[in-house]
Amino acid sequence: MNKLMQGIALAAVMGVSGLAxxxxxxxxxxxxxxxxxxxxxxxxxxxxxxxxxxxxxxxxxxxxxxxxxxxxxxxxxxxxxxxxxxxxxxxxxxxxxxxxxxxxxxxxxxxxxxxxxxxxxxxxxxxxxxxxxxxxxxxxxxxxxxxxxxxxxxxxxxxxxxxxxxxxxxxxxxxxxxxxxxxxxxxxxxxxxSKVPEPGTLALLGLGLAGIAVRMKGRKKA
Structure with a gap:
């Protein structure tokens, strides 16, 4: 798994756990x-x-x-x-x-x-x-x-x-x-x-989703 995908996976995991x-x-x-x-x-x-x-x-x-x-x-x-x-x-x-x-x-x-x-x-x-x-x-x-x-x-x-x-x-x-x-x-x-979502958790999750979008866009151009 490359650095980008590791970051995205970490953001997703932290986002889900933060909403527990x-x-x-x-x-x-x-x-x-x-x-x-x-x-x-x-x-x-x-x-x-x-x-x-x-x-x-x-x-x-x-x-x-x-x-x-x-x-x-x-x-x-x-x-x-x-x-x-x-x-x-x-x-x-x-x-x-x-x-x-x-x-x-x-x-x-x-x-x-x-x-x-x-x-x-x-x-x-x-x-x-x-x-x-x-x-x-x-x-x-x-x-x-x-x-x-x-x-x-x-x-x-x-x-x-x-x-x-x-x-x-x-x-x-x-x-x-x-x-x-x-x-x-x-x-x-x-x-x-229910838990109040933490701003930092939401921002990190959003960063991970943005990374996915950028990577998918790059693949289409290639």
Whole structure:
């Protein structure tokens, strides 16, 4: 392998390794002892596939009624390094208008946000609970709210459950305490954490790709 190709291979390897994920977020219990996982209610429309597709939720379906979720837990940063957070609106089954908020600002609204809408932000706050939450409006009147930073996401009240899809990948499912049901499908938001690409790594990868282009151009001329 000549010097150019060695450099390109090194850049590619470093680029791929620089994009590898690590653990950035995880669940923390809000009670002691921690509440055990609970089964997903059979009338949870997302879990039983109602409205996927069909206007209520966007697919694919990540959990069903055979799975378990966490109540009385929050999502917290477990890394002191900055990382990227991406939130995705998966849908809703509720008469109330629900909102998802990050650091006090509305990100998604069940009345106006399109299914699959996303929001990304770089988190650099270190260890601790993430600052997001839900609130609902009942035909012009405030209905309730819950913060991930508190301990109020308890079963039987305005709360949300947490389903772990994979490492750094969770689904938050709201129960807006409408008294009609208690099945955690009133608003669903997915959250993923990922590594922030380092500028030096990206530049090195770009240099390697540029080298490939130059070499291919030279071959064509020859």
């Amino acid at each position: 994920q690590a653990a950035y977020i995880d669940t923390v219990a809000n009670t002691a002892p921690a509440e055990a996982p609970v089964g997903v209610p059979g009338n949870n429309d997302y879990a039983n596939g109602t409205g996927i597709p069909g206007g209520l939720f966007t697919g694919p379906q990540y959990y069903d009624t055979t799975d378990t979720v966490l109540l009385s837990h929050s999502l917290a940063s477990v890394s002191e390094d900055p990382f990227k957070l991406t939130f995705t609106y998966l849908g809703k089954e509720a008469g109330y208008t629900g909102s998802f908020l990050y650091e006090g600002s509305e990100v998604f609204n069940t009345a106006t946000s399109p299914l699959g809408d996303t929001f990304s932000v770089i988190y650099s706050g270190g260890l601790g609970k993430l600052d997001f939450g839900f609130s609902s409006d009942a035909w012009g009147a405030f209905a309730g709210s819950v913060s991930n930073q508190g301990a109020g996401n308890l079963a039987g009240g305005y709360n949300f459950s947490i389903f772990e899809v994979g490492e750094d990948w969770f689904i938050l499912s709201l129960d807006d305490n409408n008294q009609v049901d208690d099945n955690h499908d009133d608003m669903l938001v997915m959250v993923k954490a």
